[in-house]
Amino acid sequence: KEITSWAAPGAGLDVEKVKITLDMQRAHTVACEHISRKAGWTSHTVIVVDQSGSMRKTDVAGGATRSDAVWLTLALDFVAKQLEEGTAAATDVVSVVAMNQNSKIVVDRQPMDWLLFNRVVDLLRTQEPSFDGNYKPALDLAEKLLLNNRDGQCALTLFFLSDGRPSDKIEPGWCLGSRGYHSAMVQNRIDSLAARFGRRLTVVAVGFAGPEEDFGVLEMLASRPCKFGSIGEFRKAGLTAESLGSAFSSLVSSLTATKTELTELGGTSQRAVRDVRREAHDTADDTRLNDNWFDYFQGIQRWYWVSKEREWKKMSLHSPVAAGVAYRKKYFGEGAERLVTKFRELDAQGRFVGPLLVAKESRFQIEKDLYSSDFRKFHEVFCETQGRANKLAGVFNERLSRIPGYGPQTPHITFLECSVYLVVDNYYGEVGMLVEKQLDNTKYKKWNDNKGGVDGQVAQPEAPQSIGMGVVGAIDEEEDEENEEREDETFRNVRVQINDADIPQAFSHFTYRHSSRKMLVCDLQGVFSTSRGKPIFEFTDPVIHYSSSRGRTNVFGRTDHGKKGIQNFFKTHQCTELCRMLNRKWIRCSETAQPDISSGGGGGGRLK
Numbered sequence: 001k002e003i004t005s006w007a008a009p010g011a012g013l014d015v016e017k018v019k020i021t022l023d024m025q026r027a028h029t030v031a032c033e034h035i036s037r038k039a040g041w042t043s044h045t046v047i048v049v050d051q052s053g054s055m056r057k058t059d060v061a062g063g064a065t066r067s068d069a070v071w072l073t074l075a076l077d078f079v080a081k082q083l084e085e086g087t088a089a090a091t092d093v094v095s096v097v098a099m100n101q102n103s104k105i106v107v108d109r110q111p112m113d114w115l116l117f118n119r120v121v122d123l124l125r126t127q128e129p130s131f132d133g134n135y136k137p138a139l140d141l142a143e144k145l146l147l148n149n150r151d152g153q154c155a156l157t158l159f160f161l162s163d164g165r166p167s168d169k170i171e172p173g174w175c176l177g178s179r180g181y182h183s184a185m186v187q188n189r190i191d192s193l194a195a196r197f198g199r200r201l202t203v204v205a206v207g208f209a210g211p212e213e214d215f216g217v218l219e220m221l222a223s224r225p226c227k228f229g230s231i232g233e234f235r236k237a238g239l240t241a242e243s244l245g246s247a248f249s250s251l252v253s254s255l256t257a258t259k260t261e262l263t264e265l266g267g268t269s270q271r272a273v274r275d276v277r278r279e280a281h282d283t284a285d286d287t288r289l290n291d292n293w294f295d296y297f298q299g300i301q302r303w304y305w306v307s308k309e310r311e312w313k314k315m316s317l318h319s320p321v322a323a324g325v326a327y328r329k330k331y332f333g334e335g336a337e338r339l340v341t342k343f344r345e346l347d348a349q350g351r352f353v354g355p356l357l358v359a360k361e362s363r364f365q366i367e368k369d370l371y372s373s374d375f376r377k378f379h380e381v382f383c384e385t386q387g388r389a390n391k392l393a394g395v396f397n398e399r400l401s402r403i404p405g406y407g408p409q410t411p412h413i414t415f416l417e418c419s420v421y422l423v424v425d426n427y428y429g430e431v432g433m434l435v436e437k438q439l440d441n442t443k444y445k446k447w448n449d450n451k452g453g454v455d456g457q458v459a460q461p462e463a464p465q466s467i468g469m470g471v472v473g474a475i476d477e478e479e480d481e482e483n484e485e486r487e488d489e490t491f492r493n494v495r496v497q498i499n500d501a502d503i504p505q506a507f508s509h510f511t512y513r514h515s516s517r518k519m520l521v522c523d524l525q526g527v528f529s530t531s532r533g534k535p536i537f538e539f540t541d542p543v544i545h546y547s548s549s550r551g552r553t554n555v556f557g558r559t560d561h562g563k564k565g566i567q568n569f570f571k572t573h574q575c576t577e578l579c580r581m582l583n584r585k586w587i588r589c590s591e592t593a594q595p596d597i598s599s600g601g602g603g604g605g606r607l608k
Contacts, residue, residue: 015075015121018114031090031111038148042091043155043259044109045251046142047074050162050208051098052133057163059210061240066163066208071124073244078252079117087256088112095145096123099138099162101131109148132167135182135217139189146197152273152364155258157202158193159251163209165217182217190221194228195278198334201230202254206247208237227280229334231258271364276339279330281441285342289326289350297324297346299424302435303376304417305383312376315419319354321347325421327359327433332441335541336559338382339363343421343435359421359433375432376420381557382434382541383418388556389521389542390415392511396582399510400503403581405496411528411535413507415542439527439538446525447504450543450559452568454505496581500528504537506578508569513583519546520566523559545569 034040055067064072074096082088094116096107106123110116138160146156166182174181194201205222207215215236222234235250237243289295300323303312317325322345333340343359344352362378393413400406418436425431447455504524512520523543529536544556545565554560561568 017118017121020115024114028113028115035093035109035111040091041093041149041151041154043255044093044149045157046095046145047159048097048099048138048142050133051100051127051129053130054163055129059239067127067129068124069241069244070161071120073241073248075117075120077245077248079120082252097138097141099133101134103137103141105141133162134168135166135186136168143193150272152271155255156197156200157255159204160221161206161208162218164213183220186217186221187224190224194225194230198229198278202258203232204251204254205234206237228278273363274365277330279332281332283332292329293326294329295324295326296423300325301422302419304419305380307384307387317345319345322353323348325423337363356438357435358438359435361433379420379434385542385544385556386415386418392521395514396507396510399582403496405498409535410498411500411503411537413537416540443527448508448522448524450523450565452572454572496577498578502576502578506582509579510582519544520569522569
């Protein structure tokens with residue numbers, strides 16, 4: 001048999017194996033030793049391939065069976081293509097589950113190399129689809145495999161490919177029909193996976209069948225992980241090799257992006273993530289204490305960081321009647337470094353009092369162990385970063401208010417006040433959590449990140465730089481020239497259109513200029529609130545990139561990428577009129593000299 005319409009090399013179903021040299025075999029042996037020690041994994045991809053009886057259908061373009069098309073595409077478009085392009089290495093681990101009535105692991109934690117390619121070719125030649133396609137045992141095996149590595153830098157991917165709905169038998173007592181049972185069963189299993197792995201996990205589900213097939217359950221399998229901070233994507237592949245190849249390309253792109261993020265965050269260290277459980281982002285707030293909360297009434301202390309004096313100072317709780325605190329057992333949010341759960345103050349009767357709050361703890365086990373003697377120490381850099389960003393926001397707001405066109409509805413920027421609560425746990429002893437205001441999760445948004453990404457802006461390929469003149473330097477000179485040209489120009493009857501959407505990016509740019517090009521605040525995330533009169537951006541978890549003249553690194557924590565971080569911002573930054581106006585010093589004209597401007601907002605100004 002062969003598929004004569006396929007243009008890719010090795011198009012025949014009997015694909016030729018790669019000749020394995022002695023060096024390849026040695027490298028494979030070394031890689032397997034590393035895998036067995038769970039050291040240095042950059043990714044673990046678990047691929048579930050439907051091997052139920054319907055996969056024997058010969059309705060793929062060219063006359064191939066569905067099963068043969070999948071194995072061939074897996075060998076050529078996932079394994080061989082990545083090896084040839086250099087986008088995968090032996091530190092990328094692959095497992096494969098064949099899904100049918102019972103399901104079994106047919107590739108168990110193997111390095112990405114040409115021996116893996118040959119193994120997949122063997123599966124092409126030997127696998128015979130049969131019986132039902134039961135999702136539950138396949139998902140159980142996938143979870144078992146994914147649990148093999150707890151390293152925070154190891155990106156986890158579940159690639160689930162099926163040509164139809166689940167065939168799992170309905171359990172006794174279920175009365176809502178097979179579709180309802182299968183939806184509930186799959187939701188329960190995928191929620192469990194996403195709740196455990198969070199941002200490390202990417203789920204790509206592919207439906208491979210004709211247009212009449214119902215993939216409702218498979219679509220749900222891909223959509224649910226997003227509620228727990230994971231990435232989910234569903235693709236409906238047509239019965240062609242090209243369509244399947246596109247699905248595998250999507251898998252590779254998602255995997256590469258996650259690997260890049262986790263590697264940049266972790267640096268050279270191997271940090272084990274804590275084994276915690278997450279809850280869906282849209283879980284409703286509780287109105288009273290229940291079994292989903294830990295509560296404490298002993299040793300309650302609240303501390304805040306005084307940057308100027310470089311010390312912690314004690315402060316009172318938010319509510320004057322607070323006698324204890326409580327936090328949810330499951331986490332609803334997750335950042336690069338921290339997990340987020342809901343936090344409340346309690347009165348003596350255990351009732352919630354005071355504002356809605358959140359508590360933040362490290363994602364990683366090493367920090368929990370390292371700072372157990374004084375949990376304030378771990379949160380010190382965070383408080384310093386957020387406090388420094390808020391001071392810069394105050395300067396920015398004042399500068400913004402001087403620009404012609406500023407009005408009562410022009411938004412300001414603020415960063416949340418944070419403090420550290422210390423409590424005494426009966427088992428762990430003293431425990432510390434960073435606490436701040438709870439933002440509306442339905443409005444939460446990220447305007448830019450710490451790698452140059454901008455909300456709503458498609459990333460552009462990096463332009464080459466000449467040695468000694470980076471992107472930042474070029475932008476600085478351009479702005480200096482602009483200032484020199486217009487230094488003495490008077491602005492009367494000038495009004496600048498201030499767009500709300502331009503303010504976050506303009507703020508990041510402003511922090512770089514105002515700090516004499518030493519630092520840049522980015523990774524701006526939070527909510528845009530209009531409920532209290534004047535609009536305001538409420539931000540949390542900022543990143544400060546600090547350009548040290550003495551070669552210091554990570555001055556503001558692991559997410560501080562220094563000069564490289566600043567350069568990444570300017571590679572994608574597109575200056576607006578607001579950026580240019582903030583780079584000038586404005587003075588208001590005297591009332592007698594100020595021109596009459598009938599429309600609202602600020603008056604004219606003069607460049608100082």
